Amino acid sequence: MVRAKSWTLKKHFEGFPKTSDFELKEVELPKLKDGDVLFESVFLSVDPYMRPYSGRVMKEGDTMIGSQVARVVESKNPTYPVGTYVVANSGWTTHFISDGKDLQLLPSWPEKLPKSLALGTIGMPGLTAYFGLLEICKIKPGDTVLVTAAAGAVGSAVGQIAKLGGCKVVGCAGSAKKVAYLKQIGFDEAFNYKTVGSLEEALRKASPDGYDCYFDNVGGEFSSIVLNQMKRFGRIAVCGAISVYNDIVPQKGPYVQAPMIWKELYMEGFLVTRWTNRHKEALQILLRWVEEGKIKCDEHVTEGFEKMPAAFMGMLKGDNLGKAIIQV
Numbered sequence: 001m002v003r004a005k006s007w008t009l010k011k012h013f014e015g016f017p018k019t020s021d022f023e024l025k026e027v028e029l030p031k032l033k034d035g036d037v038l039f040e041s042v043f044l045s046v047d048p049y050m051r052p053y054s055g056r057v058m059k060e061g062d063t064m065i066g067s068q069v070a071r072v073v074e075s076k077n078p079t080y081p082v083g084t085y086v087v088a089n090s091g092w093t094t095h096f097i098s099d100g101k102d103l104q105l106l107p108s109w110p111e112k113l114p115k116s117l118a119l120g121t122i123g124m125p126g127l128t129a130y131f132g133l134l135e136i137c138k139i140k141p142g143d144t145v146l147v148t149a150a151a152g153a154v155g156s157a158v159g160q161i162a163k164l165g166g167c168k169v170v171g172c173a174g175s176a177k178k179v180a181y182l183k184q185i186g187f188d189e190a191f192n193y194k195t196v197g198s199l200e201e202a203l204r205k206a207s208p209d210g211y212d213c214y215f216d217n218v219g220g221e222f223s224s225i226v227l228n229q230m231k232r233f234g235r236i237a238v239c240g241a242i243s244v245y246n247d248i249v250p251q252k253g254p255y256v257q258a259p260m261i262w263k264e265l266y267m268e269g270f271l272v273t274r275w276t277n278r279h280k281e282a283l284q285i286l287l288r289w290v291e292e293g294k295i296k297c298d299e300h301v302t303e304g305f306e307k308m309p310a311a312f313m314g315m316l317k318g319d320n321l322g323k324a325i326i327q328v
């Protein structure tokens with residue numbers, strides 16, 4: 001018999017999550033029925049969306065939502081022999097039984113690449129960067145692209161894909177180490193949004209002519225400031241709003257309408273799931289770019305399933321450089 005450990009939401013988050021909001025539970029899994037597969041999680045992902053989605057889709061006591069790279073350890077389903085790797089959305093759990101539906105087989109994976117990248121650049125965050133840039137920002141060679149949370153999973157891919165597309169790229173991140181990293185992976189300009197005296201001046205210095213595209217991962221006050229630095233007909237992909245996810249009282253304006261009118265801006269929110277029918281093809285492209293060294297992907301790996309809540313809270317605070325991953 002296999003015992004599965006799972007992290008559950010003990011209490012809905014109020015403001016920034018606390019250790020006491022999580023509870024570790026252990027259950028004995030039943031025997032497999034025909035068609036069933038038993039998986040063990042190898043790598044798990046902690047992502048910003050878990051914070052706002054917990055309030056929207058979870059009840060207290062539910063297993064925390066999330067995805068993992070998992071390996072088959074026992075199978076009564078010929079599609080998933082023992083040893084097969086998949087990406088699953090089974091939440092924060094060490095083991096789970098599946099009937100084989102809603103699993104994504106890992107494509108043929110080069111030995112030299114860690115399978116955890118299927119949760120990062122060659123997974124949902126990479127797809128977010130890819131479709132947000134190509135379908136919403138509609139980047140063209142010569143564009144100047146600004147990206148926030150630039151040293152994270154989505155942002156680091158955004159900057160590098162935009163460079164491949166012939167753009168000038170400016171990134172903002174929350175530490176000197178992250179700023180140095182952005183320069184190292186090819187960003188043209190980067191600054192620490194926490195230490196610059198004036199965000200307006202830093203944005204103007206990085207691109208005196210303004211920005212054609214803004215890939216917005218943070219929302220809030222920062223993004224209001226960016227609106228005034230956009231070029232006429234600029235395009236804004238509203239991807240995430242991590243700067244407001246923990247707010248108890250919603251932030252007030254400045255409001256977007258005036259700069260949107262004067263600069264004739266285009267702003268569109270999106271979810272990566274909009275292009276699910278194209279994910280497979282895009283993952284092949286991302287995998288090729290990574291294999292060819294055109295996109296570098298770093299990870300912030302926390303060892304130990306027990307540390308998942310701490311890794312989640314650390315990611316929300318900015319501890320991670322690259323994709324935040326838990327290795328079981």
Ligand SMILES: NC(=O)c1ccc[n+]([C@@H]2O[C@H](COP(=O)([O-])OP(=O)(O)OC[C@H]3O[C@@H](n4cnc5c(N)ncnc54)[C@H](OP(=O)(O)O)[C@@H]3O)[C@@H](O)[C@H]2O)c1
Pocket residue numbers: 047048049124125128149150151152153154155172173174175178217218238239240241242243244270271272273315316317318319320321322323324
């Ligand atoms: N629309 C979609 O389908 C979709 C899909 C995936 C992700 N997203 C969104 O994309 C964004 C990035 O996600 P990710 O997975 O790549 O996470 P990530 O960037 O790897 O990690 C989150 C980062 O956000 C930054 N951050 C935290 N609080 C901040 C604040 N108040 N102001 C500015 N930056 C702050 C931190 O970096 P610093 O040290 O730089 O502050 C932290 O490392 C999130 O908003 C997420 O919700 C959207």
